Amino acid sequence: MVESEGPDVSACERCPALVESRSRIVNGVGPADAALLFVGEAPGADEDERGEPFVGRSGSVFDDALREAGLSRADVRITNCVRCRPPENRDPHAAELDNCAGFLDREIEHVDPDLIVTLGKVPGERLLDRSVAVTTEAGSVVDARLGGESRRVLVCLHPAATLYDRSQRDAFTDAVAKAADLVGAATDGSGQSRLGDY
Numbered sequence: 001m002v003e004s005e006g007p008d009v010s011a012c013e014r015c016p017a018l019v020e021s022r023s024r025i026v027n028g029v030g031p032a033d034a035a036l037l038f039v040g041e042a043p044g045a046d047e048d049e050r051g052e053p054f055v056g057r058s059g060s061v062f063d064d065a066l067r068e069a070g071l072s073r074a075d076v077r078i079t080n081c082v083r084c085r086p087p088e089n090r091d092p093h094a095a096e097l098d099n100c101a102g103f104l105d106r107e108i109e110h111v112d113p114d115l116i117v118t119l120g121k122v123p124g125e126r127l128l129d130r131s132v133a134v135t136t137e138a139g140s141v142v143d144a145r146l147g148g149e150s151r152r153v154l155v156c157l158h159p160a161a162t163l164y165d166r167s168q169r170d171a172f173t174d175a176v177a178k179a180a181d182l183v184g185a186a187t188d189g190s191g192q193s194r195l196g197d198y
Contacts, residue, residue, distance in 0.1 A: 028079030
């Protein structure tokens, strides 16, 4: 597991249902100065058990996409909109997203990424403050005002979407590759940026 840095949350009881449901608070992991920040929705059962975002089956899909883009988990920061597992892995409620918003805002400010990648509908809508059609918008980059700063946000499918619908795999891996290219982080395996190929 990559050591977590930055604004960790060690104790929070704002959401009674999540406090009851969680085994632990799942903070972001990865470099505190990462150029790429991936934001998911909330921890699932595997994440709650291991204390790290995006592990288990969807984490394997995520790791594969990073590898195809010439990256690893050590190169990126990974976090969630909500840091505690919702009961039965349901979507977080609006009040729960609101309760956790300050933690995510501080993490974004602390990391100061070149690009934020939203993994799925919930983080996309949360950060862009509008309805997001993830399947049609995947790979699109939007300028958003977050915490008083203008930030680039790339809309991406959730890796779990590829487990339910294999036809979404290319859209997911293409979006991750585009994110890597946009920050100049993708390599061809020899340490050379793939940006020179375009």
